[in-house]
């Protein structure tokens with residue numbers, strides 16, 4: 378069943394520098410229990426997308442058009458009261474910075490128990506018991522004693538586990554995770570991602586995982602959407618994206634996945650920075666950074682296309698689509714990269730000869 | 737319990753653009769002892785408010801070879817020693833254009849909500865915006881066409897009716913010359 382369906386979502390911010398189009402005509406869907414990844418660098422519109430789902434876009438931001446159907450009902454048409462009911466109950470959110478999500482003056486246990494009482498109407502003893510179970514379930518040792526610890530007594534990883542426990546406390550159908558492990562070190566990150574994946578299966582919760590790190594998506598997700606400049610540039614099941622990336626930006630992101638023993642500065646791998654969202658480059662917004670860009674790329678914006686047929690993508694759940702003029706036959710030089718399987722880790726790596734030359 | 741959206745969690749220092757970051761022009765006025773918007777509205781009839789703001793557009797050169805980006809700077813200044821608020825037609829506070837074509841686009845890019853906006857200038861404030869024209873006109877949602885060599889006027893105006901008459905429009909002229917001509921110039 379389709380749990381979430383976002384259709385033609387456009388979000389703009391009216392600032393004195395100009396109109397920031399943070400999300401432009403975005404469509405995607407997430408099935409019940411599915412793990413969906415949204416990947417891109419800072420400023421790609423990932424977080425704004427998540428905030429829109431929670432209807433948390435503040436002035437000067439405006440959700441300008443589109444619909445967000447959650448279980449068939451448009452979140453954008455609901456009253457504030459109805460949305461509040463959904464927030465936390467049916468859609469929960471986990472952020473990068475666990476510390477800001479926890480109140481320093483209450484114990485971790487109290488905060489989770491309070492959420493349970495508030496959303497599920499349990500009495501104090503029941504809420505306490507369920508909290509301890511949850512803390513234990515998310516991998517916090519000696520949950521019963523840790524219940525009365527304050528957030529600062531938890532390590533970063535433990536804090537994030539506590540936040541996950543809080544998010545899961547009301548048994549949500551959709552968990553929005555925005556860079557949930559970015560602040561943590563790599564070993565803890567791997568543990569938490571594994572935990573998150575298991576929990577989502579156990580609780581039958583769908584996940585929308587937002588990250589700049591394609592490696593994280595590979596760990597957890599079934600399907601991926603790569604965003605650039607507020608728009609999706611590639612959508613695919615995760616394996617296809619890995620073994621057969623179709624958009625040069627995806628290839629760039631792949632070659633920037635950090636690897637053990639590789640100490641290149643990962644941010645250098647795709648030269649250039651995310652464009653100004655007030656004034657996107659004309660044509661394909663990726664063209665100033667794309668090693669394959671030609672004149673046509675500066676004159677025409679490619680829609681999401683089926684790479685095999687060159688037809689416009691139908692928007693079905695499992696399709697592979699990419700927004701590059703290569704697939705409409707308008708690129709003369711073609712794309713020229715290859716994917717290598719890295720023996721030691723069995724993970725594919727994109728090799729982008731032109732990109733290296735441009736470094 | 738503190739809710740996530742009341743906390744600082746939505747702020748990221750690694751974001752180019754933080755969604756909930758306050759724009760300076762939307763600074764909460766409750767923090768000040770006097771509400772400058774209301775004060776300037778009550779003190780200054782709009783026409784004086786308009787006169788207080790000057791606006792100009794400048795480019796580093798007058799001549800540009802075809803196919804190069806033309807950077808330009810828009811400078812707005814409040815010449816009065818009091819804060820001035822200019823009510824605008826929509827939340828879009830100002831626009832730039834090439835020969836009157838807003839954003840160099842022949843198709844409308846924005847469909848702002850039907851509500852007015854307020855362009856707030858502090859006492860003596862100078863605002864500067866750096867933009868660029870790629871020498872292209874957007875001709876449809878997804879297509880751009882290059883501008884022919886010749887003379888073009890780059891303008892910027894505050895989003896009010898008859899901005900020009902109210903002194904809230906600035907312009908500058910640039911010339912696009914075919915590449916060979918500049919080569920011959922030895923540039």
Ligand code: SF4
Pocket residue numbers: 624625626661662663664665667668669670671674679700701702703708
């Ligand atoms: S359309 Fe051109 S600039 Fe955009 S990704 Fe394809 S080759 Fe690169």
